[in-house]
Amino acid sequence: MNKIDYYEFLQISPHAEPDTIHRVYRFLAARFHPDNPQSGNAELFSTLTAAYEVLSDPARRAAYDRECAREAPQKLPLSSSIDFLDTLEGETNRRLAVLAVLYYRRRENPTKPEVSLYEIEARMGFPRDYLDFTTWYLLKKGYISRADNSDFTLTVQGVDYVETQRVNIPVLNKLLTDGSEPGVPAAMNGPAPVRSRSGNVITLPGVALVEERRTGVRDRRANAHDRRAAGQIRRTNPRLAAGD
Numbered sequence: 001m002n003k004i005d006y007y008e009f010l011q012i013s014p015h016a017e018p019d020t021i022h023r024v025y026r027f028l029a030a031r032f033h034p035d036n037p038q039s040g041n042a043e044l045f046s047t048l049t050a051a052y053e054v055l056s057d058p059a060r061r062a063a064y065d066r067e068c069a070r071e072a073p074q075k076l077p078l079s080s081s082i083d084f085l086d087t088l089e090g091e092t093n094r095r096l097a098v099l100a101v102l103y104y105r106r107r108e109n110p111t112k113p114e115v116s117l118y119e120i121e122a123r124m125g126f127p128r129d130y131l132d133f134t135t136w137y138l139l140k141k142g143y144i145s146r147a148d149n150s151d152f153t154l155t156v157q158g159v160d161y162v163e164t165q166r167v168n169i170p171v172l173n174k175l176l177t178d179g180s181e182p183g184v185p186a187a188m189n190g191p192a193p194v195r196s197r198s199g200n201v202i203t204l205p206g207v208a209l210v211e212e213r214r215t216g217v218r219d220r221r222a223n224a225h226d227r228r229a230a231g232q233i234r235r236t237n238p239r240l241a242a243g244d
Helices: 004-009 020-031 042-055 060-070 090-107 116-122 132-141 154-163 170-177 184-189 207-236
Strands: 144-146 152-154
Touching: 004 042, 004 116, 020 042, 042 060, 042 152, 090 116, 090 132, 090 144, 090 154, 132 144, 144 154, 152 154, 154 170
Parallel strands: none
Antiparallel strands: 144 152
């Protein structure tokens, strides 16, 4: 039987505060309780209860976190798939990689978004001696900031740059897709899928239905736009409206 990642089941950060865990538990408990005729699910409710019992207890949560850390697969450094060595392109890629690493941390833990230079070096798989110019440039642009302890954080301007330029810069999109922390890209585009530790998706009741409804709304809006456009053509060009 596959072990469930309790954090992903609750769709919360591994750094979530106890109040957040309690609030999410109460919300999901009301949804999954077997007495709920619309969305009750005894199996999911049992898993939810088990997750809450572990994560709400500081000692059991700490033990669970240690176990997860031991079982977590080692991530390949970003340098295994991104060129950081080319004179000009490599420098640009290094800037994008630093922004991506800081963006993940900012989204995962908004209250503690700091990342040390050691962490950046390890995640990129690139010597820190070659990152001085990279971080200097990003600091001067205002995309990142540096605390007194030398840790880096992503600024609001940096967040805006990452989110608006992702579609325009293939390397940045690759970093946000292939080099991400679990669930982060999905969070940008919608609810993250709940997975077991082996990677299998666990379907939560109601999520697919919500997405279908959203899609239907978009389709209706698109159809309405088409109808308005067609009416405008007929009014401005009667010959087209008549089929000439």
